[in-house]
Amino acid sequence: MRKNPSEGQPFPVDLIEQRATFRGHLKIDELHLRHGLFNGGMSEQMSREVVWRRDAVVVLPYDPKRDEVVLIEQFRASALFNGDRAWMVEFVAGLIEDGETPEAVGVRELMEESGLEPLGALRHVTTTYSTPGFASERFHLYYAPVDATKAGGIHGLVHEHEDIRVFSLPFAEAYALWQRGGAPNTPVSIGILWLALHREKLQQEWGEPDGLPHR
Template sequence: MTNQPRPVEIIRQTPAFRAHLKVDELILRHGLFDGGMSDEMSREVVWRRDAVCVLPYDPVRDEVVLIEQFRAALLFNGDPAWSVEVVAGLIEDGESIEDVARRELKEESGLEAIGPLLPVTNVYSTPGFCSERFHMLCARVDAAGAGGIHGLDHEHEDIRVFALPFADAFSQWEGGKISNTPMAIGLLWLALHRNRLRRDWADPRGLRP
């Protein structure tokens, strides 16, 4: 597998929409695999800050903590507009990835991370038209008190929090009932690393090196 850079010529960049989302139209040409340059083409790009996603996991209870909230875009496919997800939020100016992870974990679930956060992956959400990447982490939590309604009023957040045994959450993925990408990635990662986390996080000092 290769990912060799090729030339990109941006001929014109024009703002097309400015609100909560920012959309630009790009007129561009790019290098071709067999050499030379493509014809001019138009591409719309949604410019969006990177996001941080956090999978909260309790290794003692073997539970993941999930959230449910309203997502208007789901209405376009005729699906229920409430989505089960992992904790997530956008990176603001001056914030580190860990800062965002700990802040969003508290705001959206009411929980605090115990010890270090573990990196899971970094991926583009939908590179066909959006610049957003999400940085995914796993946080050790105590799920005993997970529950209730959380979120920030000024962001119109109405977030239901609940804990679910890992086996139940993973069986939902296997049954095709998980449609949220970060949650699906998080559960697959946890399936690969769960035994190690349960062993290492049993140490009262936290995750052993």
């Protein structure tokens, strides 16, 4: 956090205390603060717990020639906690480590989790908070053109306990899967809707003379 939490904010923030309450796979801090109010003045002192986590990169692998989306499926304990299907259909994703660019992370994770290499430069779609009510994590969503005929098999890093099934679906089937609740997570929701708006343009770009997408 910035030394001056009010910097860049539309209203003043008075950070009274920040205390580390948990340090493990996740890091949780308890903040005691006051903040400016829309009608003027300052709020009463309040306590808020924040989960601190590195930013993540999510990659939407799409084959514009075949109009196919590459998806992965893996175990998620959080869904198990809620009694939902614990094998979640997602896009490729990974955390940004110190000194890494989001694009480099996207290329690395695409290879590790799907065995695919992008056929052109990754294109930034959006950056958004995963759960702003309590977590600092943002995810940077990128589109990557791929050859979906090479998508398949089981991938992931054993030492990270990854067991990832890779498969591809025609866009219409991927959209229908999402629409009926078969991929209940924010990155897929945003990515599928973005693709619904832009896939015709991506297909047109793919047909340009050099066979690669253009920005």
